[in-house]
Amino acid sequence: MSNALPPTPTSPGLSVRRKGLKTHPTLPLSAFTPPSTGTGEQFPLPPDPSTIHPTNVIDAHVIAPSGDLSDWFAQVDEALKGKIGGAVLSLHGAEPSAIDDLLAKVATSQTPIHAVLVPFSLEDGIPANPPKYLSDATRNPLIVLSASFTKNTPAVAEALKWALDNGFSVDIDVQTNLKDSESEWEALEELFGKAMPHETEDAPKPKGKVVLTNLLPPPDDLHLPIVKLLTHSTYQAYQSHCAALSLYSNVYVKFIPPSWGSPTPPTPAPTVTETPAESEYEIRDTNEKREWKRRIKMYIGPCLEAFGYSRIIYGSSPSPFSHSKSNAADWYELARESFAELGTEQEGVDAVFYGNAKLVYSSESS
Template structure:
């Protein structure tokens, strides 16, 4: 597959050094609690507060993960609202659940739309191994527009799965991998790292990998944040996120999380006393989600930098049938505010919400 834009510099692949990295994982800085809570009233005026989240908006948005099995974006558009839909400059359409992938690919490629489709993510089963007779849309060296990328799920490592990913990367495909292994256990992280190490060992592996369901990972909302800070699963997340960042051409999607609840909406201005109480409760829930999100954004940014994180509004594909649905517009507001409240600069917001996806999917500026 051809790429029309140069990627930012990435670290060298760790090759077969996974064992060494486990013995001495990258030590991440500990994020201060002040990153997740507002400053107290005694904060000196010599230390400026971060910009208000309402004032930091991406100049444009590329939604890197929109699930639309038929290619129809009308449902996504109805959810997006003005804040997301008004800034959109392109989408990556995932055909998870499509019945006739080849037909949908043809229809989407031929259709004219006010929302540009940068890429189409087609289902790709790693466990089936290297495809013996790839469909026409996977023809080697295809230069079709939109770009065809592969959407796969990882649950356990196997030789066919290793061979399939190695083949896809050698062919130059971008592969979106939804991680469905148990990352609550150390063994789940280690197995996935071993899988990537073997699949990316070839020097001819020139494709890119994008991980989903890792930023943020599945979490238990009943676990208080102050306990999460020192919980073994969170420490493991910090360490292994750093290890994964050592793989060259590896990116992460920032998607609605698998937390067993829909994304809390931004409360509307109250019109009555009862509405004011409901709005206060909704704002409290939203604040709790943002604090938890920032717990995971911090280590991911420390590991990958702002150049390897891509915003998407649909959850990881296998979760759509089991988790409550989130509104694309609600998730965008929550995601944007979570980044903005970390005090990041405008160029970082622009990178996460648009520019990185343009680079990965080869879109011209």
């Protein structure tokens, strides 16, 4: 039995109904739980996380409304020494009147800033008088609109279509109750159907891209055992709607710390041991971290099957609307090990942690 993920399936035709369940492959339970003691040495060991590291890393979700990256850099310097290829800076929480000055400050940053996420309200509809910094969708660093989604209205669809047609990519933080309501998933899909008709009609493809946050991993209840989660209706809905959302070819998913009501567990420092190297990470991990990785891998699986390695983007800051705390270095280790333990090869890791962000958050790609 192999722990590797199956190849990403070919996307179904656009004539497929976007609502309702979709048949899709699933990962075996063994990908998330250790084997029983009776399997002995015949059960293959999972890949050693220490052997898979991204060549370079672009952190695509660094929230710093003051434009100061010193705190983020202090967290990741040791974990990513020599690998930092840049960051995508979110100005969430900054005053609109200060954004022009902040953009000038960012331009002089020693850390390469590939893009800046500026606050944008979809609920207000098409902006009547866009601010000056929205006059050029290809400026450097790239300007990306940062919005939240709470409900689907005509104004929201019009604003998203306006942004994409004008060359702006849009980061959308999904703040609806997807966990308990099938209709909330459908509202998100209906929004895309109205804002991106090119996928179902003979319409020009928009210049911009959509990046969804707070979906991978989605908000979750840590008290629900993983074995029960596998057959729970919320998890089945997650699988189905990930597949439906992936039909929109310019939609990406951002992999950030989840809103699970608990801080991201740290990676304990290594200790001298005579234990074989292949078990070192299992020994170092706390029970909490092991539980988090098993749950994270459950959510990575369906997302990979739907979007593939080419449309998932790594970021270290949690959703600004959550109360979860996360250290950037702790999340990097947790995220990297989770992908490695799913059998991800070097090419896939490099895409998730670097290449996809470089593609989406660069003026050359707009």
